[in-house]
Amino acid sequence: MDFDFKEEQQQFADALRRWIDKDYSFEARRKIVHSGAGVSEQAWQTLVDLGMTALPVPEAQGGFNGSAVDMLVVMQELGRGLVVEPYFATVLGAHFLALAGGQEELLEKVAAGGLKLACALNEPHARHALNDIVVRATGSGKDFALSGMKSAVIHGAQAGALIVSARTGGDQHDTDGISLFLVDADTSGLVIKDCRTLDGQRVASITFDHAPATLLGSEGQGWPLLEAGADYGATLLCAEAVGAMDALFAATLEYLKTRKQFGTPIGSFQALQHRMADMFIHLEQARSMAMLAAAKVASPDAEERRRVVSAAKARVGQAATFIGQQAVQLHGGMGVTDELAAAHHFKRLTMIGLTLGDAQHHLERFAAQPGFREAA
Amino acid sequence: MDLNYSAEDEAFRAQVRTFLAENLPADLQEKVRGHLRLAKEDYVRWHKIVAKQGWAAPAWPAEYGGPGWNAVQRHIWEDECARAGTPPILPFGVNMVAPVIMAFGNEAQKAHYLPRILNCDDWWCQGYSEPGSGSDLASLKTTAVRDGEHYIVNGQKTWTTLGQHADMIFCLVRTDPSVRKQEGISFLLIDMKSPGVTVRPIIMLDEEHEVNEVFFDNVKVPVQNLIGQENKGWTYAKYLLGHERTGIAAVGRSKRELLFLKRLALRQQKDGKPLLDDPAFAAKVANIEIELMALEVTVLRTIAQEHQAPGPQASVLKVRGSEIQQMLAELMVEALGPAALPFDPAYLEGESEHAAGGDAEAAPLAAYYFNLRKTSIYGGSNEIQKNIIAQMILGL
Ligand SMILES: Cc1cc2nc3c(=O)[nH]c(=O)nc-3n(C[C@H](O)[C@H](O)[C@H](O)COP(=O)(O)OP(=O)(O)OC[C@H]3O[C@@H](n4cnc5c(N)ncnc54)[C@H](O)[C@@H]3O)c2cc1C
Numbered sequence: 157m158d159f160d161f162k163e164e165q166q167q168f169a170d171a172l173r174r175w176i177d178k179d180y181s182f183e184a185r186r187k188i189v190h191s192g193a194g195v196s197e198q199a200w201q202t203l204v205d206l207g208m209t210a211l212p213v214p215e216a217q218g219g220f221n222g223s224a225v226d227m228l229v230v231m232q233e234l235g236r237g238l239v240v241e242p243y244f245a246t247v248l249g250a251h252f253l254a255l256a257g258g259q260e261e262l263l264e265k266v267a268a269g270g271l272k273l274a275c276a277l278n279e280p281h282a283r284h285a286l287n288d289i290v291v292r293a294t295g296s297g298k299d300f301a302l303s304g305m306k307s308a309v310i311h312g313a314q315a316g317a318l319i320v321s322a323r324t325g326g327d328q329h330d331t332d333g334i335s336l337f338l339v340d341a342d343t344s345g346l347v348i349k350d351c352r353t354l355d356g357q358r359v360a361s362i363t364f365d366h367a368p369a370t371l372l373g374s375e376g377q378g379w380p381l382l383e384a385g386a387d388y389g390a391t392l393l394c395a396e397a398v399g400a401m402d403a404l405f406a407a408t409l410e411y412l413k414t415r416k417q418f419g420t421p422i423g424s425f426q427a428l429q430h431r432m433a434d435m436f437i438h439l440e441q442a443r444s445m446a447m448l449a450a451a452k453v454a455s456p457d458a459e460e461r462r463r464v465v466s467a468a469k470a471r472v473g474q475a476a477t478f479i480g481q482q483a484v485q486l487h488g489g490m491g492v493t494d495e496l497a498a499a500h501h502f503k504r505l506t507m508i509g510l511t512l513g514d515a516q517h518h519l520e521r522f523a524a525q526p527g528f529r530e531a532a
Numbered sequence: 533m534d535l536n537y538s539a540e541d542e543a544f545r546a547q548v549r550t551f552l553a554e555n556l557p558a559d560l561q562e563k564v565r566g567h568l569r570l571a572k573e574d575y576v577r578w579h580k581i582v583a584k585q586g587w588a589a590p591a592w593p594a595e596y597g598g599p600g601w602n603a604v605q606r607h608i609w610e611d612e613c614a615r616a617g618t619p620p621i622l623p624f625g626v627n628m629v630a631p632v633i634m635a636f637g638n639e640a641q642k643a644h645y646l647p648r649i650l651n652c653d654d655w656w657c658q659g660y661s662e663p664g665s666g667s668d669l670a671s672l673k674t675t676a677v678r679d680g681e682h683y684i685v686n687g688q689k690t691w692t693t694l695g696q697h698a699d700m701i702f703c704l705v706r707t708d709p710s711v712r713k714q715e716g717i718s719f720l721l722i723d724m725k726s727p728g729v730t731v732r733p734i735i736m737l738d739e740e741h742e743v744n745e746v747f748f749d750n751v752k753v754p755v756q757n758l759i760g761q762e763n764k765g766w767t768y769a770k771y772l773l774g775h776e777r778t779g780i781a782a783v784g785r786s787k788r789e790l791l792f793l794k795r796l797a798l799r800q801q802k803d804g805k806p807l808l809d810d811p812a813f814a815a816k817v818a819n820i821e822i823e824l825m826a827l828e829v830t831v832l833r834t835i836a837q838e839h840q841a842p843g844p845q846a847s848v849l850k851v852r853g854s855e856i857q858q859m860l861a862e863l864m865v866e867a868l869g870p871a872a873l874p875f876d877p878a879y880l881e882g883e884s885e886h887a888a889g890g891d892a893e894a895a896p897l898a899a900y901y902f903n904l905r906k907t908s909i910y911g912g913s914n915e916i917q918k919n920i921i922a923q924m925i926l927g928l
Pocket of ligand 1: 415417418422425427428485486487488489490492657658659660661663665666667668690691692693742743906909910911912913914915916919
């Protein structure tokens, strides 16, 4: 067994960290967040130049065929640096395209940095249930038209193309009858409303009115694809969360050593020492689970994949809540200001928790796997 | 033992309810219930409505314009206001500086300030904390040096809640640096329009302008603005801290938020059923509800000891009350799931009629959750409250 990252992986991480330290400072990021676009073309170009868009794409399409472990390294750095560029959405979209097959040209574009993607999987009523779908698709062959509404689409307004889950058959909650589609962002019948989030990202609500769409994979059989893709996305988010928790933990530890009250660093108070120790234990457990998920998400055994990813998303979510809330608390008044990165890490961690299934959702999914009972 | 309200209490409650039904403006109620942000005018408008009725300062003695209510009546009033969703009567004037003026101020100060506080003619803010002095408040450094008929004040206060609107600030200042830190502090009232006072906003994590830094650069303050004796300010500050402490439990507000949460969880769906019917979620809500029931009784038990001076029990109320508020908001966000993501400040500030994310009820809740992390930090952090419980109640 080997828990170390390979040299190339470490190099990716180092390159990202250097760029973030130099050009993506907290202040630079703040400007981007409050700009009209909410993302930075320049930052995107740097990510492209650093090979980040090519990393997850198969070699045949000009990528590096990076594994989920490679992506873990990258996502950790983006989490640490609170990067708000539409990278996660694009990588997840590319993963769906690769899983579905038949979209080689688009993948080449993604690898080269010329195409951003977003994944419209949520519906306003559905909370975390990705199978709860009322968006309708009608058509045949590869050509369909979509009608209905998707919400909380991460970086939906910044993407050139969308991966959309919709219903070609079955009832609202059925896993049968779900299909995945590719929709051009410029197509007719599409209204995309961009909105900020409190963690500096963007989400869109998207209304489809007979919007032209191309079928990905086979009709009505999209659920296994959707689940596998969402598990990959959850794995990326776990890694991002670990990076954010690392940074938040380090900042809090530093604060406890430097902030003085009653004539002594507040880190000398045992109540706070124990709190930090608890945060440390959470962080280590979360890190282990993020690694496990990255190592197993590509498993051909779908049940194992579901089990491990849900375990990771649940455990990381719990750690993120505890570490986020406590880090803010230990910073006192400073913790609830917009001025320190600490609050922003806390907010990002909260939003990661709400994306692609919260801790409770994944606890239940974990317990619902057949193996959970069979092993008894 | 009898845990029921008396017939007189119930009659009083009915009277309060009628007043609120007839006088609480619908637009204010909507803002409060919908977790939207309040403007200065909102607070002032409501305060003046209540003042006209003679109820703006429930805890004040009748001689200063209080309604002459007992502690149970005051509790009922707060409970009903919270239930209806009134804007709060801000504590800085009515509940903080006024009791100190009554107890330690001179006749001229009482005659000038108290009626103005009662009627909300001045907006007050609290100048205690400093960048280097939060939990260790007594280490404060802002100085006031006597110069003839004035004090010259220099230094900085911070976290000054809603100080951007303030006419007056009550400050703890150091008048004698040579003695033990608690002994050289004085209690001074300062006009915010004095030359040399600068207010700078601190933006909170939910992007709200709620607190400020206040700088004093050679600010001349008339000696008439000193409360009580020079260097006795710490005693007055402690008196203030022990005053009317059951309100911090925020039981009434949490009861309203619990109902809001339940309605939200009835609306939100899980597997085609209301989320509130989901056993795991219902258990979380039930846990908070039970905690809140317990806290309400604990508050009532504290109130029943009205004749005793308020003691360290207030720390129990502060810790649990703040945690309940935070847990309720956390569950609201959990109930929303991804619908909590869109953030629309214009809607929160009442500048836009529709929420950008499309869901008016959901729109403010993430910001609300983030904002409420403050409740375990301000007014003496929960760690400090637990130190008080350990030391003052448990004798550890
Ligand atoms: C929203 C908001 C509004 C406020 N409004 C006002 C206002 O209007 N006027 C005003 O004067 N002040 C106000 N405050 C200030 C508030 O009272 C202080 O923030 C609070 O006392 C904590 O001080 P601090 O922020 O300096 O944190 P610190 O004292 O630096 O504390 C940092 C951390 O260390 C912990 N800690 C400190 N000492 C100990 C100890 N001995 N044992 C264990 N743990 C300890 C704290 O609990 C906290 O977790 C406000 C604060 C906030 C956040």
